[in-house]
Amino acid sequence: MFMVKTAGCDPGFAPRNIHVSYSPDLIREEDHRAPDEFYSTVSLPYFGTQKPTTVKYCITCHIWRTPRMSHCHHCHSCVYIHDHHCVFLNNCVGFRNYRYFLWFLLMVVLASAMLSILGWVHVYHYRMVADPAVSSFLASISKNPVAFLLALYGLCAFVYPAMLLVFHIYLSANNLTTREYLNSVYTTRKLPEDERYVNIYDTRGILRNLWNAWWAMPQGVPTRNIRGVYEKGDLRNEPLRSLEVD
Numbered sequence: 001m002f003m004v005k006t007a008g009c010d011p012g013f014a015p016r017n018i019h020v021s022y023s024p025d026l027i028r029e030e031d032h033r034a035p036d037e038f039y040s041t042v043s044l045p046y047f048g049t050q051k052p053t054t055v056k057y058c059i060t061c062h063i064w065r066t067p068r069m070s071h072c073h074h075c076h077s078c079v080y081i082h083d084h085h086c087v088f089l090n091n092c093v094g095f096r097n098y099r100y101f102l103w104f105l106l107m108v109v110l111a112s113a114m115l116s117i118l119g120w121v122h123v124y125h126y127r128m129v130a131d132p133a134v135s136s137f138l139a140s141i142s143k144n145p146v147a148f149l150l151a152l153y154g155l156c157a158f159v160y161p162a163m164l165l166v167f168h169i170y171l172s173a174n175n176l177t178t179r180e181y182l183n184s185v186y187t188t189r190k191l192p193e194d195e196r197y198v199n200i201y202d203t204r205g206i207l208r209n210l211w212n213a214w215w216a217m218p219q220g221v222p223t224r225n226i227r228g229v230y231e232k233g234d235l236r237n238e239p240l241r242s243l244e245v246d
Contacts, residue, residue, distance in 0.1 A: 002104035003089070010222045011094035012080035015236040018063045053200060060242045068201070070179055077224075084178040096219045102172065103214070105165040112158035119151025172213035173206045174199060 038059070043052040044067070053067045060071060061078045070082035072092050081095040093101045122144055126134040134140050141148045171181060176199060184197035203209055224236065231237075
């Protein structure tokens, strides 16, 4: 269920073409730059933190990105609180489906561990119950090849999701996204302390961060009807050309 919700749910796609700099007809017909101010990084008013929150203009979606919003080049859309694009689920993981993604990882890890444990129990059953036909490990494998293969499969399937789950527990405990960690936290870890990334979204409580990420964070309503019928003239779904970048 969690896999279906993660893969099929709107991750938080932002509407397109909300802040168009020129006439849509001009953008379709000519290659041109946006106004110079659209290429600037804008710092929002802040209080009590050393690092301001910044917003940028997306030259592909023609919108000003809200804080923590990023453009996905696979989905060709900006996503609210974009964590990453999952190639296995063929969908972005963002504001509206991150909770399902966390529970999906947890269920995969538990299922893989259970599969492996039950397989090994079946293989080593001869040690618990006397069986004259099975007296060694190799004999048990010969008698139960499927259980042995399933035990190995569960063990292999456990490793990567478990590492990913531990990583996302760390991220959710600090209220970070994968993009923020890789682009800001990891890249500035060796800089002087006053130049390192400051996570202004951290609630300063691990349990509170985990509670919000895994359960309490509201999903909000979708801002785009990705399964709806296209209506001609709706600028939010018009395929406008990306602006030129010097």
